[in-house]
Amino acid sequence: MNELEGLTALIIEPHSGMRANIHSMLNMCGLTRIEHASSSNLAVKHLGLRSFDMILCEYDLEGGQDGQQLLEDVRHHKLMPLSTMFFMVTAEGNHSKVVSAAELAPTDYILKPFTADRLLDRIARALDRRSAFMPVYTLMEAGDQREAIAACVEGERLHPRYAIDFMRLRAELHVFLGEPEQAEPIYRKLIDMKAIAWARLGLAKTLFLRRQFDEAKGMLEELVDSNRNFVDAYDWLARTHAAVGELAQSQAVLHEAVAVSPHAVRRLRTLGETAFEAGDTEAAEKALKQVLAKAKYSEFRDPEDHVKLVRTLVRKGDPVAAASVIRDLDRSMAGRPNTVLCSAISSALLHEYTGNEARLNESLGAALAACRDAPALSGELKLELARTCLENNMEEGGADLVREVMRNAQNDAAMLRAMSVLEGAGFPDLARTLAQESRQHVVDLVADGAARARSGDYQGAVGLMLEAAAKLPSNPAVAFNAALATLRCLEHDGWDDKLGQQAVGLIGNVRKLDPGNPKLGALSALHHQLLKKYERNAQGRPLKPAKAAPAPAPAPAGKAA
Numbered sequence: 317m318n319e320l321e322g323l324t325a326l327i328i329e330p331h332s333g334m335r336a337n338i339h340s341m342l343n344m345c346g347l348t349r350i351e352h353a354s355s356s357n358l359a360v361k362h363l364g365l366r367s368f369d370m371i372l373c374e375y376d377l378e379g380g381q382d383g384q385q386l387l388e389d390v391r392h393h394k395l396m397p398l399s400t401m402f403f404m405v406t407a408e409g410n411h412s413k414v415v416s417a418a419e420l421a422p423t424d425y426i427l428k429p430f431t432a433d434r435l436l437d438r439i440a441r442a443l444d445r446r447s448a449f450m451p452v453y454t455l456m457e458a459g460d461q462r463e464a465i466a467a468c469v470e471g472e473r474l475h476p477r478y479a480i481d482f483m484r485l486r487a488e489l490h491v492f493l494g495e496p497e498q499a500e501p502i503y504r505k506l507i508d509m510k511a512i513a514w515a516r517l518g519l520a521k522t523l524f525l526r527r528q529f530d531e532a533k534g535m536l537e538e539l540v541d542s543n544r545n546f547v548d549a550y551d552w553l554a555r556t557h558a559a560v561g562e563l564a565q566s567q568a569v570l571h572e573a574v575a576v577s578p579h580a581v582r583r584l585r586t587l588g589e590t591a592f593e594a595g596d597t598e599a600a601e602k603a604l605k606q607v608l609a610k611a612k613y614s615e616f617r618d619p620e621d622h623v624k625l626v627r628t629l630v631r632k633g634d635p636v637a638a639a640s641v642i643r644d645l646d647r648s649m650a651g652r653p654n655t656v657l658c659s660a661i662s663s664a665l666l667h668e669y670t671g672n673e674a675r676l677n678e679s680l681g682a683a684l685a686a687c688r689d690a691p692a693l694s695g696e697l698k699l700e701l702a703r704t705c706l707e708n709n710m711e712e713g714g715a716d717l718v719r720e721v722m723r724n725a726q727n728d729a730a731m732l733r734a735m736s737v738l739e740g741a742g743f744p745d746l747a748r749t750l751a752q753e754s755r756q757h758v759v760d761l762v763a764d765g766a767a768r769a770r771s772g773d774y775q776g777a778v779g780l781m782l783e784a785a786a787k788l789p790s791n792p793a794v795a796f797n798a799a800l801a802t803l804r805c806l807e808h809d810g811w812d813d814k815l816g817q818q819a820v821g822l823i824g825n826v827r828k829l830d831p832g833n834p835k836l837g838a839l840s841a842l843h844h845q846l847l848k849k850y851e852r853n854a855q856g857r858p859l860k861p862a863k864a865a866p867a868p869a870p871a872p873a874g875k876a877a
Contacts (some may be wrong), residue, residue: 318344319443323369327352328386338372338405339430345439350694353512353651356381357390360615363395370424370439371396375406381613387422389616394769398453401442412735448475452485459820459854461489480506487518494827494836496522496762506510513539517549524556525832532556536550540569547577554586561729563594571804581610588624589696597632604628609639612648619658624699626662630669631653638666655691657686661697671706682707684713688704691789695730696719699737706741715746722754724790726829762797774805778815785822792830796839799823803842806850816856819843 323340327350329335335352342350351368353359362368375383384406390396407428423442426435427851452471455464468486472479483502483524484506490499500522506515516539523532536553539546550573569589577583582692588603601876605624606632611617622645629638642662649655669678683701687693705714718734731751738747761784768777781798788794799822802815821845826836846852851859 321350321438323347323348324366325351326359326362326368326371328354328356328371328373328377328383330354330374330376334374338435341435342372344432344584345436352376353598355612357615358387359386360389360395363390367397368400370401370403370423371443372403372405375390375404381610382579384775385610385614387581388582389432389614393616397457399446399450399457400618401446403438445481446477446652448478449481449485452482456489456854457856460847461493461854462840465489465856466589480510480512484514484725489637491518491521491525491831492827493840494705494833495840496832498837513543513549517546517552520549520552524552524559527559527832528554529560540572545576547573547580547583551583551586554590558590563590567596567599569596574603578606581607581614581766582609585621588628592624592628592631597628598623600628602631608644608663614699617649617652619645619655620694620697622649623658623665623700626665627700630665633669635666635669635870638669642666652684654690657683657690657693658697660686661701661704664701667710670702671771676708676743676789677710680710680713684717687717695724695734695790699734703741706738706743711743714741715750718747719750719754722750723757725754725793726741726790727745758791762793765797765801769801772808774808777801778805782818785825789825790829792826792833795822796828796835797838799826800842803839803846806846807842810855811850811852812854816850816852820855853865 320342327335327338327349328341329338329352329777332354335354336634339350339352341489342348345703351362353362357387359373360372373383373386377383377386383406383609383790383824387402387404390402396402401423401481402424403424403426405426405428424438426438432626439698448471452464455461455467465486469481470490471482475482483506485772487499487502487506490502503515503519503522506512507519515537520532520535520539523535524527526747533556535554536556539549540553543549550569554566554569554573557563557569567587567590571591573583574580574587583609584603588600588607591599602619607621609720611621626638626641629635629641642659645655645659645662660679664676664683667673667679680701684705687698687701687801698721700718702714705711705717715738718738721734722731725734733745735751738744738750761780765781765784767776768774768780778798778801781794781801784794785798802819802822806812806815823839826833826839830836847854853859
């Protein structure tokens with residue numbers, strides 16, 4: 317039991333008697349540094365202040381959010397380090413809930429009622445695994461995925477009982493670094509060793525990232541057919557259908573996934589968005605209402621969800637329900653970022669439908685003013701606002717929004733969606749003009765940065781590309797070239813702490829915006845090479861602390877120092 321001494325634990329449990337019971341059991345196991353949270357919101361506050369070695373979370377939390385939804389939030393917002401052991405405590409036998417939580421891979425389940433010995437056994441098993449993986453986790457948390465891959469290879473040698481898990485993590489790290497071609501043989505080897513469903517899913521992901529959609533689709537369909545509860549396979553199959561424009565098929569797959577796993581908010585949101593785009597307002601309304609209901613008690617709820625539901629209800633022809641959703645938005649999310657903007661957009665959609673021109677113009681004016689200070693607003697809602705402006709005599713404001721979305725377009729499909737807004741409002745010539753202007757704007761920025769670098773003006777290239785990245789944060793070409801310019805400057809002009817730290821963020825943005833970029837692996841490799849050259853860690857900090865300057869020798873007696 318001494319192995320638990322010094323470890324920290326967070327108990328998330330709404331009932332004080334059960335909290336005390338689990339606390340006593342942990343004490344019996346030798347663990348004394350324990351904190352409590354009676355709700356998911358309090359748990360988030362605890363996790364925002366510090367990390368824990370283990371979390372024991374009751375599935376049936378009170379206040380509207382269950383343990384699975386909390387785990388989803390915690391993982392998505394990276395509030396829990398990789399080394400934290402997350403135990404789901406539950407007496408729940410409902411199949412769909414178990415699947416939902418299992419999909420998010422808690423460390424283990426502890427079924428009630430349980431004894432201190434059983435709890436200790438589960439913790440001991442988890443600690444053994446954590447100890448084996450800690451060198452990899454430490455490198456990953458520091459952002460050094462390249463070294464983490466090497467640590468996985470060493471982990472396979474030292475801990476053969478976890479060889480499959482180390483191989484899986486190594487493949488995932490290659491995908492993260494933009495090297496799906498290096499992940500593929502690992503997944504194929506795993507499949508040969510053991511017909512593991514997640515290995516076949518990993519292989520399908522590598523095919524998707526290399527845009528081999530037909531092959532990926534076939535493999536994912538086989539996975540879904542052979543295991544109807546494998547919800548991650550449903551998600552990737554839906555993404556594959558959407559990538560080739562098969563919205564109805566994507567919606568159907570997501571609908572099946574939600575039937576299997578009805579508690580994952582992000583999947584429900586994707587279903588609602590896909591159904592709306594496919595023209596199925598009934599399905600969109602149902603999914604988006606569930607999103608609002610399930611996210612109501614989350615610390616991370618998003619006011620954009622209300623706008624999407626209002627838009628759906630207006631298209632369906634139900635202004636009374638739409639007005640109710642707007643009132644709920646104003647009441648339940650007051651003071652949150654973008655709430656005022658989202659309320660204005662929602663109100664504009666409603667007033668457009670009811671024909672209240674004065675209120676419509678007032679709402680559009682408020683939305684356009686608020687939009688200038690809301691860079692995080694999604695392109696989808698910017699286009700919705702643009703459409704409303706263009707169709708209601710505010711062409712200048714609408715065109716400016718479309719131009720902004722076009723310049724930030726992540727791919728050709730996003731550019732075509734922006735063009736369709738202008739074309740649908742009766743401005744086909746403007747659509748072509750702005751699209752060409754936006755594409756050329758990005759081309760000129762990148763070319764200017766490259767020209768400066770070729771001439772030896774690496775500082776000038778970085779300055780230009782960083783400014784472009786700040787103005788166009790969602791454009792993958794700008795993000796990639798800003799990252800490359802920063803690395804080239806460090807390579808030729810020497811290390812700079814500020815630039816080194818900016819490089820980390822820029823490369824992370826490329827991974828988010830364009831994970832299938834075939835040059836991402838080379839970009840990561842150059843970054844790793846520079847960190848080695850300048851003896852820096854993955855965050856750009858010195859590997860060894862600088863030596864303190866020697867103290868000056870004391871002055872001889874009788875002389876001034």
